[in-house]
Amino acid sequence: MVNMLDAGHIWHEEAATQLLLSTAQPRIRFKKFTVNEEKEDGADWLWWWVDRDGTSYGLLVQAKILKRKGKRWSIDFTYKTKGDDRTQLSKLIRAANRFEVAAAYVLYCGDPEYRATLACDRTHGDALCKERDRVGVSTISALVAETAVSRYGKDSGVAAFHDAVPVEDIANPDSLDTPIVPLARGLAEDFDRFLRQPQTGSRRVAKELLRPVQQIRNGQFAGAAVMQRADPVSGAFFQDIPNDYGHFSVPYLTHMLRGLRADAPDYVRDVLEGRTPPAWVTDHVGGIVVIPDADAPSTTAGRIAGGVERLILLDSPDAPQPLRDHPGQVA
Numbered sequence: 224m225v226n227m228l229d230a231g232h233i234w235h236e237e238a239a240t241q242l243l244l245s246t247a248q249p250r251i252r253f254k255k256f257t258v259n260e261e262k263e264d265g266a267d268w269l270w271w272w273v274d275r276d277g278t279s280y281g282l283l284v285q286a287k288i289l290k291r292k293g294k295r296w297s298i299d300f301t302y303k304t305k306g307d308d309r310t311q312l313s314k315l316i317r318a319a320n321r322f323e324v325a326a327a328y329v330l331y332c333g334d335p336e337y338r339a340t341l342a343c344d345r346t347h348g349d350a351l352c353k354e355r356d357r358v359g360v361s362t363i364s365a366l367v368a369e370t371a372v373s374r375y376g377k378d379s380g381v382a383a384f385h386d387a388v389p390v391e392d393i394a395n396p397d398s399l400d401t402p403i404v405p406l407a408r409g410l411a412e413d414f415d416r417f418l419r420q421p422q423t424g425s426r427r428v429a430k431e432l433l434r435p436v437q438q439i440r441n442g443q444f445a446g447a448a449v450m451q452r453a454d455p456v457s458g459a460f461f462q463d464i465p466n467d468y469g470h471f472s473v474p475y476l477t478h479m480l481r482g483l484r485a486d487a488p489d490y491v492r493d494v495l496e497g498r499t500p501p502a503w504v505t506d507h508v509g510g511i512v513v514i515p516d517a518d519a520p521s522t523t524a525g526r527i528a529g530g531v532e533r534l535i536l537l538d539s540p541d542a543p544q545p546l547r548d549h550p551g552q553v554a
């Protein structure tokens with residue numbers, strides 16, 4: 224991203240994704256498919272975290288750029304193709320149903336210099352929003368984006384960026400996993416424990432993706448949480464969760480958590496074992512990313528400080544080197 228900016232250009236989503244994935248492998252595995260350009264969901268990628276015991280979490284991911292146009296910052300969540308009334312955002316949420324996972328965005332947000340004029344008046348601990356560490360490659364649930372669009376319209380990009388979590392941090396075993404406070408009481412015991420107790424690996428990823436969604440729900444005046452049980456999703460970890468919508472377009476707990484499974488789907492095993500997944504998968508996604516051993520303990524002692532952005536997905540002994548060092552800024 225920085226190299227393209229230095230050359231006077233904006234980077235491209237697909238190029239950034241290619242660079243991210245090729246830099247993060249072999250720690251992660253990925254397989255790219257040649258998809259029919261006509262397919263509306265063909266640009267999206269499936270991301271799966273797989274723990275050593277098989278526990279897995281899946282996301283359908285669309286890549287977006289935090290764009291600067293004069294003084295305005297935007298992310299084109301509501302892009303529409305000609306002759307189609309549906310927004311890309313609503314199509315992404317719907318497309319995630321095919322794979323029974325949550326829909327999410329990976330946001331490419333450049334470096335602090337690029338974001339210098341971005342104004343967010345909310346705080347993140349003691350860090351300025353635009354100067355937060357590692358936020359150059361971040362992720363948010365599509366439900367967070369949906370809320371940002373309905374609340375902030377043209378300024379939804381800044382709101383979404385504020386809620387975005389650095390990809391490196393979503394399964395970071397060194398960071399604090401504070402309890403998520405549910406709106407409803409009397410939840411099933413396993414689900415209640417998941418919300419309240421620290422998690423690792425795939426469960427942690429699911430929890431970090433859910434966290435801002437639940438925060439949004441807790442702030443909505445949508446009446447008391449619906450406690451009616453959602454239809455259980457076959458293979459999903461939690462079989463008893465409330466069918467609560469809040470102001471979201473879908474029952475948010477089911478949407479966020481159906482991709483948390485006791486075992487990885489067969490098409491994920493295909494990627495791990497070098498086979499090509501079936502056509503119902505390859506025809507509808509640009510590729511699959513698998514993050515194996517998502518529950519592996521961190522081995523890196525120091526964290527990166529000083530607003531340095533690096534393309535390292537997860538701490539591991541064979542973590543790839545950053546593409547480009549920023550001399551004098553590495554703590």
Ligand SMILES: [Zn+2]
Nearest residue numbers: 343345352385
């Ligand atoms: Zn912010």
